[in-house]
Amino acid sequence: MYISFALLLIGVAIYLVFGGEVGSVLGPAEAIQSALNMEAEGWMSLGIICLIATPLAGVFAALVVFARAKEFRFAAVSLMVIGVVALAILVKMIA
């Protein structure tokens, strides 16, 4: 989470110093490219992507912990949450 905030703060600082256009959050590849060009939009997008990914990382951690403890029912539940997230990623294509 602190990494996300550091990225967001860098983005805001670049915007305040250099200005620039900031629109919708960019996809991961575009965000990295934009950040390498020292654009505020890229750093802000990376920060938001990291932030959004944090709860997902927690679910993956739960999956590993339950699988190691042989609690397969709860590992399956963790996988179902990950499945819903995957569905959310694909939903625009489906729609």
Added chain:
Amino acid sequence: MDPLIALGIVLTAAAAGLLGSLLGLGGGIIIVPALTLLFGYPMQEAIGASLVAVIATSTGSASYYVEERVSNVRLGLILGVVTSLGGLVGAMIAVYTDQYILALLFGLMLLYTAYYMIRSNDSAGICPIGPSGAFDLSCSYAEGEEKVEYGVKNLGKGMAGSLVGGVESGMLGVGGGVVNVPVMRLWMGVPMRAACATSNYMIGITALAGAIVYFQFGLIMAGLAAIVAIGVFCGSLIGSRLSKRLQGKALKTVFSVVLVSVAALMFLKAMGVMP
């Protein structure tokens, strides 16, 4: 974005984070009306930014509660399946819904929250330890020197209720705690502290599904979401320090009045009277 407007949004988000942590609410309930009524953002963009803020506040507090073993992670994951599914469905509905209808629904949700804050009771019994269907979700946590042990009942009913919380979250950009906490407390027999902590854990997962949908549709504006997340994070840090010193009840009553007033403004927006 004009620097003064940006400063105004950061301060508003900080106030939302502060009040949210004092009152046990996600900041979305303040952020969405503020962004639409004060700063003129469309409902969908305000909701997108709010979902990012909800994830920020949930991540911070959830890690504390999980470490302290107050969150029931097993229960949170099971309910998280349906809340995230609800969040996804709610977000899809919101993307295709007229913003005036969303304003109307948000106003109704504010009225319910005001009612919930005044009425909230903690008199329901705590479920004894034991399995709930195929899953044993019994858990315990330390309350001072005492160990509180509890089971979980009515899992199916709880999942149905949480689905509503998920749809509310994805559709209106809030955490869904005002639905999840009473569902766990009153229907499932979970103690209040564990219900709040588990809800905190769940709302990050719920908002995640909704936020991904808004992201896919280009409705999360990077600059707006960034300053809202920074503001909420700072506000909730201050709020968590103040919460030990302030008494909640008077604050809750005052805040309920504020919520009813904001609901009235949202209804005016829904009718097209406000821009």
